[in-house]
Amino acid sequence: MDGVALLTIFILSIFVGFEVVSKVSTVLHTPLMSGANAIHGIVLIGGITVTGSATNPLEITLGVIAILLGAINLVGGFVVTDRMLEMFKPKKPVARSDDGGAA
Amino acid sequence: MTPTWVQLANLLAAVLFIFALKGLSSPKSARNGNLLGAAGALLATAVLFVSGIPLANILLILAAVLVGSAIGWISARKVQMTQMPQLVALFNGVGGGAAALVAVIEYLEVGGENKISLAATVFTVVIGSVSFSGSIITFLKLQELMTSRPVIIPAGKWVTMLVAALTVVGAVWLVISPQIWLLVALLVLSLIFGMLFVLPVGGADVPIVISLLNAFTGLSVAASGYVLNNVLLIIAGTLVGASGTLLTKEMAKAMGRPITSTLFGAFNGTTAGNTSTGGDRPVRSGGPNDVAIMLGFANKVILVPGYGLAVAQAQGTLRELADLLAARGVEVDYAIHPVAGRMPGHMNVLLAEASVPYEQLKEMDEINPEFASTDVVLVVGANDVVNPAARTDKSAPIYGMPILNVDQAQQVVFLKRSMRPGFAGIENEILYDQKTMLLFGDAKDSLNKVVSSLKNL
Numbered sequence: 142m143d144g145v146a147l148l149t150i151f152i153l154s155i156f157v158g159f160e161v162v163s164k165v166s167t168v169l170h171t172p173l174m175s176g177a178n179a180i181h182g183i184v185l186i187g188g189i190t191v192t193g194s195a196t197n198p199l200e201i202t203l204g205v206i207a208i209l210l211g212a213i214n215l216v217g218g219f220v221v222t223d224r225m226l227e228m229f230k231p232k233k234p235v236a237r238s239d240d241g242g243a244a
Numbered sequence: 245m246t247p248t249w250v251q252l253a254n255l256l257a258a259v260l261f262i263f264a265l266k267g268l269s270s271p272k273s274a275r276n277g278n279l280l281g282a283a284g285a286l287l288a289t290a291v292l293f294v295s296g297i298p299l300a301n302i303l304l305i306l307a308a309v310l311v312g313s314a315i316g317w318i319s320a321r322k323v324q325m326t327q328m329p330q331l332v333a334l335f336n337g338v339g340g341g342a343a344a345l346v347a348v349i350e351y352l353e354v355g356g357e358n359k360i361s362l363a364a365t366v367f368t369v370v371i372g373s374v375s376f377s378g379s380i381i382t383f384l385k386l387q388e389l390m391t392s393r394p395v396i397i398p399a400g401k402w403v404t405m406l407v408a409a410l411t412v413v414g415a416v417w418l419v420i421s422p423q424i425w426l427l428v429a430l431l432v433l434s435l436i437f438g439m440l441f442v443l444p445v446g447g448a449d450v451p452i453v454i455s456l457l458n459a460f461t462g463l464s465v466a467a468s469g470y471v472l473n474n475v476l477l478i479i480a481g482t483l484v485g486a487s488g489t490l491l492t493k494e495m496a497k498a499m500g501r502p503i504t505s506t507l508f509g510a511f512n513g514t515t516a517g518n519t520s521t522g523g524d525r526p527v528r529s530g531g532p533n534d535v536a537i538m539l540g541f542a543n544k545v546i547l548v549p550g551y552g553l554a555v556a557q558a559q560g561t562l563r564e565l566a567d568l569l570a571a572r573g574v575e576v577d578y579a580i581h582p583v584a585g586r587m588p589g590h591m592n593v594l595l596a597e598a599s600v601p602y603e604q605l606k607e608m609d610e611i612n613p614e615f616a617s618t619d620v621v622l623v624v625g626a627n628d629v630v631n632p633a634a635r636t637d638k639s640a641p642i643y644g645m646p647i648l649n650v651d652q653a654q655q656v657v658f659l660k661r662s663m664r665p666g667f668a669g670i671e672n673e674i675l676y677d678q679k680t681m682l683l684f685g686d687a688k689d690s691l692n693k694v695v696s697s698l699k700n701l
Contacts, residue, residue, distance in 0.1 A: 170588035171589040186292050212313045212315075
């Protein structure tokens with residue numbers, strides 16, 4: 142793809158990125174940061190691509206390290222975010238809303 | 245050339261990432277949002293393997309993917325919720341490191357013929373490395389493997405500026421005249437700059453730095469996407485870069501800290517962090533019985549949980565105390581500072597883990613007017629977020645941060661392990677106030693004693 146097309150995608154993505162996270166309550170700042178953190182772990186596929194065309198031992202070694210790090214970021218990021226969000230089950234506030242009023 | 249159906253699958257993955265971020269912005273959809281993101285990542289990775297694009301070293305690649313995934317999965321499942329911020333910092337760092345390595349390998353493979361592509365490569369290496377070393381330092385600070393205080397290097401300001409200047413010069417030079425030793429030198433300079441960048445940041449500001457470095461990693465991943473001509477990496481990286489920047493701004497606002505003062509505060513000496521007003525001043529300490537009586541006969545009690553509560557794993561005991569008080573007819577609320585714990589929203593997660601009812605958690609703006617009409621405030625393992633120095637002392641590193649106005653209540657009880665100052669490393673005047681009582685000890689121990697005294701009341 143030519144440079145201008147990539148630049149277009151880049152610029153539009155900036156606007157989307159700003160748009161989707163505006164007006165987030167402070168309660169969700171940490172999970173949101175963690176979820177965004179997981180998403181950039183997709184650099185894993187970059188690591189796989191370059192290792193797939195690596196020819197000498199140095200490139201292969203660096204490539205394997207890059208894949209390891211990328212996979213840790215990607216998988217660990219999504220799993221830890223899910224653990225944080227487990228706590229926000231919508232069931233609880235509803236179930237307790239009546240005794241909350243009495244207290 | 246990438247087959248069309250692979251490109252379409254990548255487009256779908258990009259859309260899933262957008263839904264993920266959108267979903268994470270609202271409590272109801274957050275968990276599903278995160279799962280959508282994971283689905284997008286899985287799709288993009290799986291498609292790459294079956295796309296028919298020839299991959300050499302396939303066994304090594306698969307092994308590295310499996311081992312890395314296992315490490316990520318296990319560490320994310322096993323981590324204590326209290327230690328989660330540093331794990332996020334670590335994940336962010338390794339992501340930056342991966343992006344930098346990808347760019348280095350691409351340089352080794354294709355060299356620097358195309359100048360625009362080379363510029364993107366150099367950008368990826370620099371920003372990715374800064375994010376890597378910076379995140380490792382934040383990890384060490386949060387894990388308390390090194391001091392959480394600002395580390396002031398002699399002439400640090402000049403050293404940092406020199407390293408920054410050398411990095412920029414090196415980057416430009418490398419683009420003009422590609423040489424491998426220059427790439428290595430640039431890598432080292434960027435790693436050093438990342439450390440110098442984070443070392444002077446004080447403990448309380450670390451979450452803002454994690455968020456900023458998160459945005460950095462996003463940008464370096466986007467640049468690596470340009471290098472590899474991979475649209476998905478560009479979109480995903482840019483989304484994180486943009487949303488991370490906005491989130492950093494929001495967090496800084498919640499903490500009342502302009503981003504510039506967070507990052508450069510230490511350079512200007514404002515984060516000196518030694519407002520030590522002598523350790524021998526008299527304080528009023530009491531026993532569990534005194535505290536139980538104060539709480540049991542109050543009309544209105546506000547609980548202020550802090551990181552110390554979470555460290556002692558005392559959330560459940562605190563909830564037991566709150567239930568006992570409520571049963572006696574005492575009005576009980578929890579006051580949650582936006583940065584209670586170690587990150588914005590961290591305390592909500594920790595209390596939800598102990599199934600504290602969501603409605604009893606009051607955010608700062610909602611609860612602050614209530615302190616004046618409150619009989620007793622019980623502060624458990626919190627310090628900086630109730631320190632009036634944030635309102636009054638211009639030299640304090642936390643000056644300007646909105647705090648919980650516990651000093652307006654009739655009486656204040658602090659459960660503390662010692663007189664040691666909080667994470668930001670500054671004295672808290674309320675501790676010496678006449679209306680303050682201190683109960684020393686481990687938060688869980690103390691709470692248990694108070695609970696049993698209260699039962700016998």
